[in-house]
Amino acid sequence: MADPFLSILHVEKSFGSTRVVQDFNLDVKAGEFVSFLGPSGCGKTTVLRMVAGFEEPSAGAIVVGGKDITRLRPNQRNIGMVFQAYALFPNLTVAQNIGFGLKVAGASRADIDKRVAEMLALISLPQMADRYPYQLSGGQQQRIALARALAPKPKLLLLDEPLSALDAKVRVSLREEIRAIQKSLGITTVFVTHDQEEALSISDRIAVMYGGRAEQVGTPFEIYNRPQTKFVANFVGTLNVLEGTVTDAAAGKVGVDGGELVLKDRLGEARNGDKLSLALRPEAISLGPQPGRNTRLAGEISEVHFLGSVIRVRVGVGGRTVSLDTFNNPASPPPAVGEKAEISFSSGDLLVLS
Numbered sequence: 287m288a289d290p291f292l293s294i295l296h297v298e299k300s301f302g303s304t305r306v307v308q309d310f311n312l313d314v315k316a317g318e319f320v321s322f323l324g325p326s327g328c329g330k331t332t333v334l335r336m337v338a339g340f341e342e343p344s345a346g347a348i349v350v351g352g353k354d355i356t357r358l359r360p361n362q363r364n365i366g367m368v369f370q371a372y373a374l375f376p377n378l379t380v381a382q383n384i385g386f387g388l389k390v391a392g393a394s395r396a397d398i399d400k401r402v403a404e405m406l407a408l409i410s411l412p413q414m415a416d417r418y419p420y421q422l423s424g425g426q427q428q429r430i431a432l433a434r435a436l437a438p439k440p441k442l443l444l445l446d447e448p449l450s451a452l453d454a455k456v457r458v459s460l461r462e463e464i465r466a467i468q469k470s471l472g473i474t475t476v477f478v479t480h481d482q483e484e485a486l487s488i489s490d491r492i493a494v495m496y497g498g499r500a501e502q503v504g505t506p507f508e509i510y511n512r513p514q515t516k517f518v519a520n521f522v523g524t525l526n527v528l529e530g531t532v533t534d535a536a537a538g539k540v541g542v543d544g545g546e547l548v549l550k551d552r553l554g555e556a557r558n559g560d561k562l563s564l565a566l567r568p569e570a571i572s573l574g575p576q577p578g579r580n581t582r583l584a585g586e587i588s589e590v591h592f593l594g595s596v597i598r599v600r601v602g603v604g605g606r607t608v609s610l611d612t613f614n615n616p617a618s619p620p621p622a623v624g625e626k627a628e629i630s631f632s633s634g635d636l637l638v639l640s
């Protein structure tokens with residue numbers, strides 16, 4: 287990677303005797319949008335707060351633009367932050383909220399007015415300058431919070447679950463707007479979320495966190511299609527896991543409920559009798575034969591969920607249930623529960639999980 291703009295180096299954090307962040311490492315390039323994705327309590331917010339300066343690391347260092355900022359106070363870091371709860375000042379107007387940081391820094395009235403107008407245009411709320419927070423919707427309040435964070439021209443933007451208090455539709459439109467603004471400004475951004483779809487849709491890269499560590503860092507494509515651990519595979523997207531036993535290591539053969547799979551040279555050091563977990567995404571499985579998907583297993587349809595453009599079908603195969611997605615075809619009736627069905631997939635799409 288080119289010189290990183292933000293480096294989080296071997297960072298640890300303990301509260302009392304509980305270690306909540308352990309040996310966390312991450313490099314973020316200038317202009318990159320990186321998400322921390324993970325379940326509640328995995329340490330996402332704690333890492334973000336250490337970058338912002340609200341928590342001090344127990345060990346390790348944080349470097350921004352080549353400068354070690356680990357011991358600087360938050361107001362010395364030139365970092366903008368947006369929180370989950372809107373956290374606007376209720377007794378200040380929108381314009382006063384946006385201009386707050388500039389005023390504290392001693393900017394002139396004319397400079398503040400100019401910057402506030404620029405920010406209101408950036409977030410597409412030019413008419414809102416004189417309103418108070420209680421007169422705004424949740425989505426509008428979060429856009430103002432973003433404008434307030436960006437007004438002092440920070441080097442780094444930190445967003446801590448900024449969309450989680452909003453309803454689903456606003457959440458989607460605002461995440462697209464945040465991404466567009468971030469790209470137009472080219473500002474390096476770290477975004478915390480526990481929502482995998484959100485992380486997949488807006489990030490350049492994702493750090494999937496578990497137990498205070500970064501389990502895997504990669505592009506959304508890599509995280510979804512090449513998960514390196516069982517946790518990442520299960521946390522991101524829906525997954526079918528087949529438990530297998532190696533039957534012929536030299537030939538790459540693995541026995542699973544309902545059949546035998548051939549994985550050729552993908553078994554690594556495995557020996558005959560070893561247990562393996564093999565996983566498949568629903569979209570990698572077809573109902574019925576499909577060119578290029580040469581592994582076939584027989585089963586029976588146990589559930590059908592019509593989701594609109596996609597139909598999710600569950601098929602019982604050798605004592606377990608496999609989920610697959612098939613596209614809706616308006617010209618033909620959907621599959622029915624109880625029908626005998628053959629599923630097909632390519633053994634090349636199987637993920638071998640450690």
Ligand code: ATP
Nearest residue numbers: 301302306324325326327328329330331332333480
């Ligand atoms: P969520 O998605 O629920 O916000 P998170 O991944 O952001 O979770 P953190 O808020 O970073 O998780 O918390 C990580 C762990 O550290 C949790 O177990 C939490 O209880 C603990 N923790 C956080 N702050 C403190 C604190 N000030 N004192 C003691 N424990 C804390």
